[in-house]
Amino acid sequence: MKCRHCGSRLEQTFLDLGYAPPSNAYLSEADLGKPELYYPLKIKVCTTCWLVQTEDHAQAKDLFSSEYAYFSSTSSSWLAHARAYAEAMTERLGLDAKSLVIEVASNDGYLLRNFVEAGIPCLGIEPTDSTADAAEALGIPVMRKFFGESLGRQLASDGKQADLIAGNNVYAHVPDINDFTMGLKAVLKASGTVTLEFPHLMCLLEHTQFDTVYHEHYSYLSLDTVSRIFEHVGLRVFDVEELPTHGGSLRVFGCHDDDPRATAESVTRLIKEEVARGLQSLSTYGDFQARADRVKNSLLSFLLEQKREGKSVVAYGAAAKGNTILNYAGIKPDLLPLVFDAAPAKQGKFMPGSHIPILSPTELSHHEPDFLLILPWNIAEEVKQQNAGLKAAGTRFVTALPELVVS
Numbered sequence: 363m364k365c366r367h368c369g370s371r372l373e374q375t376f377l378d379l380g381y382a383p384p385s386n387a388y389l390s391e392a393d394l395g396k397p398e399l400y401y402p403l404k405i406k407v408c409t410t411c412w413l414v415q416t417e418d419h420a421q422a423k424d425l426f427s428s429e430y431a432y433f434s435s436t437s438s439s440w441l442a443h444a445r446a447y448a449e450a451m452t453e454r455l456g457l458d459a460k461s462l463v464i465e466v467a468s469n470d471g472y473l474l475r476n477f478v479e480a481g482i483p484c485l486g487i488e489p490t491d492s493t494a495d496a497a498e499a500l501g502i503p504v505m506r507k508f509f510g511e512s513l514g515r516q517l518a519s520d521g522k523q524a525d526l527i528a529g530n531n532v533y534a535h536v537p538d539i540n541d542f543t544m545g546l547k548a549v550l551k552a553s554g555t556v557t558l559e560f561p562h563l564m565c566l567l568e569h570t571q572f573d574t575v576y577h578e579h580y581s582y583l584s585l586d587t588v589s590r591i592f593e594h595v596g597l598r599v600f601d602v603e604e605l606p607t608h609g610g611s612l613r614v615f616g617c618h619d620d621d622p623r624a625t626a627e628s629v630t631r632l633i634k635e636e637v638a639r640g641l642q643s644l645s646t647y648g649d650f651q652a653r654a655d656r657v658k659n660s661l662l663s664f665l666l667e668q669k670r671e672g673k674s675v676v677a678y679g680a681a682a683k684g685n686t687i688l689n690y691a692g693i694k695p696d697l698l699p700l701v702f703d704a705a706p707a708k709q710g711k712f713m714p715g716s717h718i719p720i721l722s723p724t725e726l727s728h729h730e731p732d733f734l735l736i737l738p739w740n741i742a743e744e745v746k747q748q749n750a751g752l753k754a755a756g757t758r759f760v761t762a763l764p765e766l767v768v769s
């Protein structure tokens with residue numbers, strides 16, 4: 363296999379999680395009687411451009427992007443994050459009724475609703491009908507397409523170039539990162555700004571966040587690698603912010619390479635830090651598998667111990683992260699009988715691979731478990747606050763990463 367950015371041959375495996383079904387392929391009761399497709403889940407690192415990437419499975423591309431049941435607005439902390447971003451960008455870029463904001467992967471309108479409220483013209487690009495319907499109901503125009511160079515050029519020739527292009531949590535999920543970045547270049551106004559948010563590879567490595575690995579998450583990105591991909595298409599990263607979202611993310615600010623805005627000192631400083639922390643040394647990637655295995659084994663030991671003691675454990679959050687760790691550890695309903703999730707689209711379904719049933723959190727109070735395992739550890743504080751009543755009734759909260767913690 364060749365690197366998706368630079369075309370170099372990929373020799374180095376960084377992490378091998380065995381075989382797993384696509385993490386968003388939630389099952390109906392009828393599906394449980396049918397065969398389930400598993401794909402290898404292996405991550406490689408390119409030693410030329412240091413793009414960390416999933417192994418390719420050509421025939422699986424459609425499967426990995428279909429039936430995407432994730433609605434961004436389900437998380438209240440993510441909604442607050444989006445609102446703060448919209449306000450900050452409106453002020454920083456002086457956006458007004460003459461501007462155009464384009465969001466790629468606009469999902470259910472969780473972000474663009476803020477621009478609609480402020481009277482700033484916007485356009486969402488979103489191929490998934492269920493989420494696009496929700497966004498349109500909020501008054502957001504949505505183009506139901508996949509984004510790439512050809513759509514970028516089409517929008518530009520229709521006079522729809524953007525003052526601001528937002529891509530929050532999409533960049534790491536596109537199969538063809540070069541084509542996507544060329545699309546950004548094409549649809550960006552001469553003086554426009556593109557911002558992308560993605561989980562920072564440096565945090566994944568430091569905090570053993572191996573459960574953020576799943577098939578639909580194609581790229582694991584550093585600032586240095588993103589700068590290289592931008593340069594390759596005639597864009598430039600001119601600023602960067604480190605964010606706490608998803609266990610540590612970056613928000614990069616890009617412009618055309620000939621834009622008069624100077625590159626901020628923060629960009630060179632963070633690239634130096636990435637190099638100092640070994641993101642461009644093969645040895646840094648060498649011991650990650652063993653660290654991931656330790657985390658997986660701790661969770662498994664904990665669940666076996668509670669089973670032996672006759673204690674009840676249920677999980678919160680039917681997210682992709684949860685599917686990765688449950689499937690890698692081979693956890694099934696005998697050890698973890700239920701998962702509770704606030705997304706109506708997932709309720710009544712079953713987790714891919716593990717086949718654990720998903721229920722609404724409103725039913726959680728009837729169960730009063732001894733332990734609530736919070737699978738999306740990145741929103742653990744929010745989940746703990748929402749379930750303060752359980753805590754008062756004696757339930758203890760558990761998170762598995764970066765190490766098992768019972769509180």
Ligand SMILES: [Zn+2]
Pocket residue numbers: 365366367368369370408409410411412413
């Ligand atoms: Zn490469």
